Amino acid sequence: MNTDKSNVLFTRACETIPGGVNSPVRACRNVHCDPLFIASAKGSHITTVDGMECIDFIGSWGPMLLGHAHDDVTKAIAEAAGRGTSYGAPCGVEVLLAEKVCKALPAVEMVRMVNSGTEATMSALRLARAVTGRDKMVKVFGGYHGHGDAFLASAGSGLATFSIPGTPGVPACTVKDTLLVPYNDLEATRVLFEKHGADIAAFFIEPVAGNMGLVLPEEGYLQGLRDICTQYGALLIFDEVITGFRVSYNGAQGRFGIEPDLTTFGKIIGGGLPVGAYGGKAEYMKRIAPAGDVYQAGTLSGNPLAMEAGLATLGILEKSDYAGLEKKVGTFVDALAQVLRGKGLDVQYTHIASMFTLFFTDKPVRNYADVEKASASIFESYYKQMREMGIFLSPSAFETAMVSFAHTDDDFNRTLDAAKKLKF
Numbered sequence: 161m162n163t164d165k166s167n168v169l170f171t172r173a174c175e176t177i178p179g180g181v182n183s184p185v186r187a188c189r190n191v192h193c194d195p196l197f198i199a200s201a202k203g204s205h206i207t208t209v210d211g212m213e214c215i216d217f218i219g220s221w222g223p224m225l226l227g228h229a230h231d232d233v234t235k236a237i238a239e240a241a242g243r244g245t246s247y248g249a250p251c252g253v254e255v256l257l258a259e260k261v262c263k264a265l266p267a268v269e270m271v272r273m274v275n276s277g278t279e280a281t282m283s284a285l286r287l288a289r290a291v292t293g294r295d296k297m298v299k300v301f302g303g304y305h306g307h308g309d310a311f312l313a314s315a316g317s318g319l320a321t322f323s324i325p326g327t328p329g330v331p332a333c334t335v336k337d338t339l340l341v342p343y344n345d346l347e348a349t350r351v352l353f354e355k356h357g358a359d360i361a362a363f364f365i366e367p368v369a370g371n372m373g374l375v376l377p378e379e380g381y382l383q384g385l386r387d388i389c390t391q392y393g394a395l396l397i398f399d400e401v402i403t404g405f406r407v408s409y410n411g412a413q414g415r416f417g418i419e420p421d422l423t424t425f426g427k428i429i430g431g432g433l434p435v436g437a438y439g440g441k442a443e444y445m446k447r448i449a450p451a452g453d454v455y456q457a458g459t460l461s462g463n464p465l466a467m468e469a470g471l472a473t474l475g476i477l478e479k480s481d482y483a484g485l486e487k488k489v490g491t492f493v494d495a496l497a498q499v500l501r502g503k504g505l506d507v508q509y510t511h512i513a514s515m516f517t518l519f520f521t522d523k524p525v526r527n528y529a530d531v532e533k534a535s536a537s538i539f540e541s542y543y544k545q546m547r548e549m550g551i552f553l554s555p556s557a558f559e560t561a562m563v564s565f566a567h568t569d570d571d572f573n574r575t576l577d578a579a580k581k582l583k584f
């Protein structure tokens with residue numbers, strides 16, 4: 161694969177942009193290679209500046225469930241642009257998108273638009289703290305909720321229950337109230353709440369974990385969390401930035417039949433433009449300014465272009481065959497795993513809806529500790545060889561693949577053909 165133009169751009173980018181990228185994982189450092197620069201994308205395909213057309217399994221990390229540059233979405237954005245790109249005053253499409261979200265998710269009675277998933281989770285945390293009058297927050301190891309200070313916590317040493325900053329620049333005081341438990345572990349959660357329950361404002365969780373690779377909730381796990389939060393008066397917050405409108409049109413909460421107190425959105429809800437949102441029970445959401453006393457604002461929030469892109473996207477998704485896509489992806493990932501096992505590799509895979517992850521390990525994966533045992537070196541070799549053959553995968557072993565409604569049987573067959581040529 162020719163990468164001359166990508167390489168030139170990357171060298172230049174490194175002069176003026178830290179690491180040459182505007183979000184770290186794009187730099188491909190985990191797999192020890194340089195990024196490909198993209199010129200354009202359409203449907204399930206993405207084309208590099210060097211003219212290589214690849215089958216895309218990143219999907220912009222989640223937003224592109226309809227595939228790239230869907231005609232209806234593109235048209236909605238273009239027409240909106242002609243009417244002005246930002247007003248600083250309310251517009252009708254904000255109302256339409258809010259209504260569509262509330263209709264799709266019964267637990268979301270009111271919703272506030274923001275500009276990214278990070279902003280949504282930070283704002284939801286503030287609201288949960290205001291509502292409960294408590295400071296502590298629980299998240300799971302390997303869960304990702306954007307780059308807000310309070311979420312960037314690592315486990316403290318030994319048996320310490322308090323957390324330490326996960327990155328320089330985060331003051332110890334901002335993560336001291338962040339508690340960590342393993343995913344899929346109700347027992348550890350119960351023990352934690354017995355000790356700290358009276359101080360816990362919220363349990364933040366990706367109902368289907370998508371940022372430690374894809375890890376599915378075990379039977380009863382989400383209901384168990386619901387029960388514990390109710391018992392202790394803590395808010396259960398589903399971070400559906402990935403799963404919202406992806407694991408079903410009604411999100412993970414619709415699919416698993418659990419009502420969270422608050423929900424955060426991003427990615428798909430903006431149809432590829434920068435949008436996040438948080439919502440939930442009206443009695444809580446009415447605490448947000450100017451209806452209530454909890455401050456939260458945004459110059460570009462509810463941006464007309466982004467709202468139109470989101471509205472067009474959800475309008476199409478509402479009528480889309482999620483079950484059909486899930487079946488196709490299931491058949492494909494099973495065949496892919498068979499090909500790799502045929503080469504003597506230990507392969508586990510997880511799958512739900514249009515997401516899947518391959519783990520190069522012999523043990524089933526149920527939490528972050530299991531994920532960490534998967535082989536990074538085999539993944540690196542897999543990634544590099546597939547990329548060379550025009551298959552565009554997430555450049556990290558700890559991510560979920562994102563398939564779209566635009567992927568065709570030909571895309572799946574070509575990917576399997578590429579996998580058959582792999583050498584380990």
Ligand SMILES: *Cc1c(COP(=O)(O)O)cnc(C)c1O
Nearest residue numbers: 276277278304305306401402426
């Ligand atoms: C991507 C993501 C975020 C952060 O969203 P940004 O738009 O990148 O700020 C938060 N939570 C989850 C579950 C995500 O996957």
